Amino acid sequence: MIEETAVLEAVNLGKRYRRTWGLQECTLTIPKGRVAALVGPNGSGKSTLLRMAAGLQEPSAGTLRVLGKSPSPGADDLRERVGYLDQDRPLYKSFRVAEMLRFGEMNNPTWNMDVAKNHLALLDIPLRSRVSNLSGGQQAQVALTLCLAKQPELLLLDEPAAALDPVAREDLLRLLMRQVADSESSVVLSTHALSDVAAICDYVVVLAHARVVLSNDTEYIVETHRILSIVGDGDLALPPGITVIHEQRSARGRSLLVRVELPFNDDRWRVDRPTLEEIVMAYLRKGSPHRDGRDVDETESGAR
Amino acid sequence: MSQRPSLTFRLDPQSGLAPYRQLVDQVRHAVRTGLLRDGDQLPSVRDVVTQITINPNTVHRAYRELEHQGIAEGRAGLGTFITLHLNVAPDATEHGTFEQALHDLVINARRAGIDEETIRELMRTALRQNGNVRS
Numbered sequence: 001m002i003e004e005t006a007v008l009e010a011v012n013l014g015k016r017y018r019r020t021w022g023l024q025e026c027t028l029t030i031p032k033g034r035v036a037a038l039v040g041p042n043g044s045g046k047s048t049l050l051r052m053a054a055g056l057q058e059p060s061a062g063t064l065r066v067l068g069k070s071p072s073p074g075a076d077d078l079r080e081r082v083g084y085l086d087q088d089r090p091l092y093k094s095f096r097v098a099e100m101l102r103f104g105e106m107n108n109p110t111w112n113m114d115v116a117k118n119h120l121a122l123l124d125i126p127l128r129s130r131v132s133n134l135s136g137g138q139q140a141q142v143a144l145t146l147c148l149a150k151q152p153e154l155l156l157l158d159e160p161a162a163a164l165d166p167v168a169r170e171d172l173l174r175l176l177m178r179q180v181a182d183s184e185s186s187v188v189l190s191t192h193a194l195s196d197v198a199a200i201c202d203y204v205v206v207l208a209h210a211r212v213v214l215s216n217d218t219e220y221i222v223e224t225h226r227i228l229s230i231v232g233d234g235d236l237a238l239p240p241g242i243t244v245i246h247e248q249r250s251a252r253g254r255s256l257l258v259r260v261e262l263p264f265n266d267d268r269w270r271v272d273r274p275t276l277e278e279i280v281m282a283y284l285r286k287g288s289p290h291r292d293g294r295d296v297d298e299t300e301s302g303a304r
Numbered sequence: 305m306s307q308r309p310s311l312t313f314r315l316d317p318q319s320g321l322a323p324y325r326q327l328v329d330q331v332r333h334a335v336r337t338g339l340l341r342d343g344d345q346l347p348s349v350r351d352v353v354t355q356i357t358i359n360p361n362t363v364h365r366a367y368r369e370l371e372h373q374g375i376a377e378g379r380a381g382l383g384t385f386i387t388l389h390l391n392v393a394p395d396a397t398e399h400g401t402f403e404q405a406l407h408d409l410v411i412n413a414r415r416a417g418i419d420e421e422t423i424r425e426l427m428r429t430a431l432r433q434n435g436n437v438r439s
Contacts, residue, residue: 035359170357177353181360198317200359219322271432273320 005032007067007154007186008053014061015048021210022048026062028215030188030203035180037197038190039280040207046190047087049207050156053188054084067154080110083152087159087190089143091131097142098127101149108150116149119175137168144172148179155179157189161196169193173200194277204276206283214283218276225279226264227272229255239266246282257282311340311347313356323358327366328373335375335386336403342388346376 006029013026023045030036038046051057052064055071055078064071071078091100097120105111120127123141131139144160160176161169177200179185191197197204197218204221206214214221225245230236231253238244243259257274264271274282311334315323334340347355349363367384370376377387413423 033361035361173357174354177357177360178350181350181353195317196357199315199323199357202359202361219324222320222322267432275318275320277317 007032009065012062013064016060024210026212032186034203035187035201036203037201038205044207045210047158050158054156081153083147083150084156085147093132095131097129104146110151112149112151116145119145137164155187159190198276225274226260227257227274228269230269246285323362324365328369340386344386346384
């Protein structure tokens with residue numbers, strides 16, 4: 001078997017903050033060359049996972065390997081190969097953009113000034129501007145540009161497009177995709193925008209309550225989930241090989257989002273393809289992998 | 305050298321189809337309608353990524369699939385080009401015939417006073433009854 005190199009590999013990874021777990025029993029493998037999305041509500045463990053991958057936090061349990069190595073604050077080799085962008089987008093507000101670039105150049109041996117300047121030129125961000133005078137969207141672009149100019153093999157981006165208007169967010173995502181096309185960097189980003197995930201991410205990790213509830217190729221996920229619906233006949237049994245992720249019942253019928261391992265062929269059910277957003281939502285509603293997913297009524301699913 | 309055609313891709317997040325499938329379908333449609341012809345170059349991955357917000361891997365994946373289907377051909381260092389082999393032609397003709405038949409059906413349905421939503425629903429039912437979920 002050919003072993004695909006993983007950019008991020010976690011086995012039973014956990015992080016405890018005093019009494020609560022920020023991330024628990026996290027086992028996943030993100031292959032090289034992907035644009036992977038971490039999705040889940042606030043506090044579900046996305047930032048914790050990214051910060052541990054960036055070597056900024058130590059795991060409390062399990063193992064984590066990034067580009068085959070154990071990340072830690074002292075891992076100089078990884079510091080050059082991994083670019084991490086915090087959700088606060090740290091920039092020196094009183095600096096001019098050009099000064100930020102020089103700062104980046106001094107601190108990163110792998111810095112590529114041409115990449116940085118080309119990106120900013122494309123975005124019409126003048127190098128002479130002070131960071132504090134830029135719009136939120138432009139500051140996000142500059143922060144991402146600094147990260148990209150390091151030319152890391154792996155980009156870890158914590159909500160890179162949060163709080164941006166639709167145009168700025170699209171510009172930012174295109175900037176990122178151009179970099180992926182040009183340099184073949186791998187990306188792991190966290191986001192709340194499920195529509196962005198569908199457009200740019202080919203790997204999805206869904207987190208809920210500090211646990212991973214779904215992790216796979218986007219295409220595989222889309223191809224193995226269906227919405228089954230039926231009018232009346234409330235207790236019609238489902239064929240084998242089907243896992244119910246989320247169920248809605250009404251007085252008139254049932255609608256289920258299911259995982260199907262085999263082609264489903266049963267004329268009694270109406271079969272529709274769910275969008276990636278619908279699938280992710282169903283897993284988020286389901287919450288923990290230990291529940292059986294029969295959230296018959298939203299108010300009953302107390303584990304939200 | 306044929307000039308690069310002005311094919312603009314679109315992604316519909318609501319379609320439930322994988323993005324690469326949407327690109328494949330759009331190229332196939334462009335070929336059927338004659339917008340793309342034998343020898344035409346498909347936009348480079350970088351061009352597509354600049355044009356719409358999409359993962360470059362998805363574009364590669366779509367182009368590989370088109371090559372697999374015999375509709376396109378990758379030429380090292382040059383790009384991906386439309387290649388219409390003979391075995392694709394019948395498919396294109398069949399599509400044309402079907403499209404025409406469907407067109408006539410819709411016109412007849414409208415004349416009979418059947419509204420659009422009902423037509424869609426009937427179409428969905430027909431698809432459901434005559435195919436499996438993976439088609």
